[in-house]
Amino acid sequence: MNKEEIINYFMQKGFLVGPGLFDKLNFNLQNVNDLDKLITNNDFLSSLNNSDILVNSLKEIGDFSSNKSLDNSNSEMSLKVVHREAITNNLDGVSNVNVIFSYNYKNKKKEVQDFVNYFKKRYEFLKRLLLLRPELQDSVSIARLSRKQEGDVVSIIGLVFNKLQTKNDNIILILEDQTGTHQVLFNKNKNELYNLAKDIVLDEVIGISGVVGNGIIFCNAVFFPDIPINHELKKSPDETYAVFISDIHFGIKNFLSGDFMKFIMWLRGEYGTGQQREIANKIKYLFVTGDVVEGVGIYPGQEEDLDIKDIYDQYEEATKYFKMIPEKIKIIICGGNHDAMRMSEPQPVFDKNISKGFYEIPNMIIVSNPALVNIHSSEGFPGFDVLMYHGASFPYFADNVPSIRDKGGIFRCDLIMKFLLQKRHLAPSHSSTLYIPDESSDHLVIEKVPDIFVSGHIHQITVSNYRNVSLINSSCWVVQSEDNAKRGIVPHPAKIPLINLKTREIKIMDFLDDDIKVLYSERMSLK
Incomplete structure (x- = not known):
């Protein structure tokens, strides 16, 4: 059995384990029966060091105080249980989130005139800018x-x-x-x-x-409409961090559950070096930019790739993971083309019937794709405007814009994002993405210049800056599938962009190995 299978085993049994566990295990384990024997072995349980190996009963989180233990009557060992309050008690300042724009879907029969009005609204707004x-x-x-x-x-x-x-x-x-x-x-x-x-x-x-x-x-x-060359580089008065992920794909067989669990443990302050845990303690915002689950019926033969074949169960699995994240961290989440919603953009918020667990998470803020969100405002400081867009239009422009195609195409999301900012539109060409025309406005127009522009879809990690707008394309949590290979997608999994809102410095943290590695972007500036 590999590490990922072992972590999944413990999760199914209701335990959250730390990476130090693997030092205690014999990797000649062949199957689940061997683990069943091991987990009932008193000597093995007694050998676990609670300071290095966190073994939490997920069922008991919130039912015990931070200094209470769950006694094991069959051994001398106690399983340390972390109370939710113990994780969230470090709140230096308020995690402020204000949704500026999230698409409110209205059922309406679309007519030819709706398309005409849609392009008129686009033209009129961009003309005013020009x-x-x-x-x-x-x-x-x-x-x-x-x-x-x-x-x-x-x-x-x-x-x-x-x-x-x-x-x-x-x-x-x-x-x-x-x-x-x-x-x-x-x-x-x-x-x-x-x-x-x-x-x-x-x-x-x-x-x-x-x-x-x-x-x-x-x-x-x-x-071009472009963004102003003198756009202000905002910096927070206090040291606070925002983290960006996307394309988790809960429900697919090649989901990196072990690495994602390390990420959650780091957010909880239970994994990483002392300095890395200190940073985790200052994280107040987690952005999840689409493709939360793998979905069902997305491409031919997908069922063979699924570990969880029911869409409701996929969202239930996602909910289980998100509930482990400390409440002090606001989770701002939108959908993508794999999620259970219409494919046409703008995509509405998650369906309450399918992903009902999301609506029970108190620190989760659910928005449309795209969406504009303001974070970390305070008296005397306007906060940061974050533009979220999953990125379904990216492959089109990677293929059809010569300067982007010649410099790497789909592997240069930084150039694609810069290009879209210059056009002030997330999908300017009619055939670049599926869309629903809204007679009142073109919701894919970038009306307000963001401070941070975050996307996903491509499974590649890129970080850059254009005219003081931080450009972030998030990584993924899956290894390459056969469908990815057919579409030319080469994943860079388990890499996390982390932005210091006080300095605007962006680090990339790599969770793919046993130890967290801190990487820095090579493309920090675009002229």
């Missing part, structure tokens, strides 16, 4: 271009309707606004401008300035 640029303040509608003479310098703002390449390798964009369409040519001899044009995708909103020609504008400059 009009803040001095170069675009004199922009005209496309209909008014007919009044211009050849050689006039003009600027327009439009949504990219089509993109073409001429036989001379120039690029032509067809832009549209509410008054019409017009062609804009990017000359291949203007290298910088031409490279920008190559990365432009369908349905994004841009501004251009150029010279009027015969039925065409020769582009001299292109402008």
Whole structure:
């Protein structure tokens, strides 16, 4: 039996064990019968050192005070039981969480006009952002271009309707606004401008300035909604930490249950070095960005990969783990494409009937995908705005944006996230993700510039910074499956981005081995 099977065995018996246990075990154990004999052996139980090997009865957490023991009448050993209150009594300051945006799903029959209104709302908001640029303040509608003479310098703002390449390798964009369409040519001899044009995708909103020609504008400059270059780098007045995970996939056979349990034990202050436990004691926020469970019927042949085949049981398993996390840590959680909810974005909150256990966890805050959440505000400090998005659109842009594709594609989530911030949209192209049009607003538009942008989906750990926005793509808790391999996903499992809100320094902690390793990001800045 391997370590993971042994940990699962103890969990099924109702015990939470520490890593020191493995020093006491004989790894010639062949099967469950050997463990059954071992766990009833008084000499083995007596040899356990409670200071190094935490053996907690999960059923008894909360039923005993912090100094109370559960006596074993058949041996001299007592199993130490940690009361929930003992874990949560260190509350230096309040864990403040305010949900700025979480999608409120309303059943409504969708009509063609809903799609029209959806793109109108997108265009109108992004146009307002672009009009803040001095170069675009004199922009005209496309209909008014007919009044211009050849050689006039003009600027327009439009949504990219089509993109073409001429036989001379120039690029032509067809832009549209509410008054019409017009062609804009990017000359291949203007290298910088031409490279920008190559990365432009369908349905994004841009501004251009150029010279009027015969039925065409020769582009001299292109402008994106982007985020301000002077966006403030906020820092908390106190040393507090936020942790980010995603893609746990409870219910799949290749779930790294042992490593995830180490992570939870670390959050509880029961695992790691003294310094690592000290950091854990200062964690107040845990973000879980989608794909909490493996789901059912997600891809052909998935049933063969499932350890838990019932979706209700998958969420029950997830609830069991989340309930072990100290209440002082606020868990902010959203769904992903594997979760039991509609695939189309924005995805609503978890269904109360399917994942009812989540709604019984007092420190869990459930939001939609995407969502915008403010954390750690206090008197005189506005807090941090955290944009959560699982990342279903990422593969599309990894494949269709040349500059990203040439630098690593799907393995460069940092570049994808930067790209989406520049476009101020999480999925600007119509075919980049499944979506439901909302006639009142395009909820995938990035209206408010976040301080932290966190995602998942790709199973890769990346950390970066763009114009003082921390970009975090979370790791996963599974090894590569056959489905991952088919889709080109190479997991970097059990790695945790951890941000110090006082310094904005981000560390990556690796739980894949017996000891926690602290890694640092190699890509801490993007210009």
